[in-house]
Amino acid sequence: MPTVLRDIFGNPFRPITFSPSWRTDTVLALAAQMYSSRDFSAMPILADALQDAGSDSAEVLDHCRGPGPHVRGCWVVDLVLGKD
Template sequence: MRDIFGNPFRPVAFSPSWRTSTAIAIASQMYESRDFSAMPILADALQDAGCDNANVLDHCRSPGPHVRGCWVVDLVLGKE
């Protein structure tokens, strides 16, 4: 459930500046292929874009499981 909804007690303020072309490309590929093995790479891309939010980065680097509807991927792709 946390992969889809995140932590309801710690909402994340996601900065639009973190939506770089690299982050969007990685998130799009994972979303379309349903292969979320690149989540740690997405964390690196978000960190390179200035993301310092521990909830976002830790979620991306966690072993998962990650599924379509992952709250971080959806935030990167601008899905609500």
């Protein structure tokens, strides 16, 4: 269960800076598809798309490329989609 909590909340001791410029059409489409389908197998692809959009956040990119589990409510997907 702790890994699921980390997927939803991230690391509460490390605030994440997320640039709105990273929300490209590709990044938004990937995040929206994963959110609606609850299939998070494209998380590494989301990391690549975020990196292509200019993200250099190790925390964000490492989370996307990590083993998961990733679930609906994943903090990176929610950040991309602007969900609170």
